[in-house]
Structures are given as structure tokens and as C-alpha cells.
Amino acid sequence: MTDFRERTDEELAKDADLGLRGQGSVVEMMNRLKRSIENLDRSSAKLGKRVIWLTVVILVLTAIMAIPVVLQAYHWIAGR
Numbered sequence: 001m002t003d004f005r006e007r008t009d010e011e012l013a014k015d016a017d018l019g020l021r022g023q024g025s026v027v028e029m030m031n032r033l034k035r036s037i038e039n040l041d042r043s044s045a046k047l048g049k050r051v052i053w054l055t056v057v058i059l060v061l062t063a064i065m066a067i068p069v070v071l072q073a074y075h076w077i078a079g080r
Contacts, residue, residue: 004024004025004027004028005028007025007028009029009032011025012025012026012028012029013025013029016029
């Protein structure tokens with residue numbers, strides 16, 4: 001029996017084109033695709049968490065920058 005894990009994608013695709021002999025190749029290609037999708041999902045989740053924290057940091061910095069503007073506007077209105 002052939003160990004499909006050691007073969008390149010091109011070899012697996014060629015075997016799949018040959019008919020019944022290539023069924024193991026198709027299964028191995030599907031397994032590789034599944035693993036790639038799982039890795040992408042984990043990576044996306046990790047990046048999503050970073051984006052959320054970045055959003056929180058930007059929100060806090062925006063609030064800090066808004067405080068002097070609000071105070072200055074208050075003093076300007078109160079001084080009229």
C-alpha cells in the first residue's frame with residue numbers, strides 16, 4: 001500500500017486523475033485541505049482576539065484625548 005502522506009500534491013492530483021487507483025490520493029488531499037482549513041480557523045481566531053484588544057486600546061486612547069476637549073469646551077461655554 002502506498003503511503004500518501006509522503007507524496008506531493010501534484011503526485012496525488014495525477015493519481016486522482018487515473019481513476020480508481022487514485023481514491024487514496026483524493027482522501028489524502030481532502031485531509032490536507034481539512035488540516036489547512038483548521039489551521040486557518042485557529043489563526044483567524046487568534047487575529048480576531050488581537051483586533052478586539054486593539055479596538056479597546058484605541059477606544060481608551062480616544063476617551064483620554066476627548067477629556068481635555070470636553071473640559072475646554074465646558075470652560076469656554078461657562079466663561080461666556
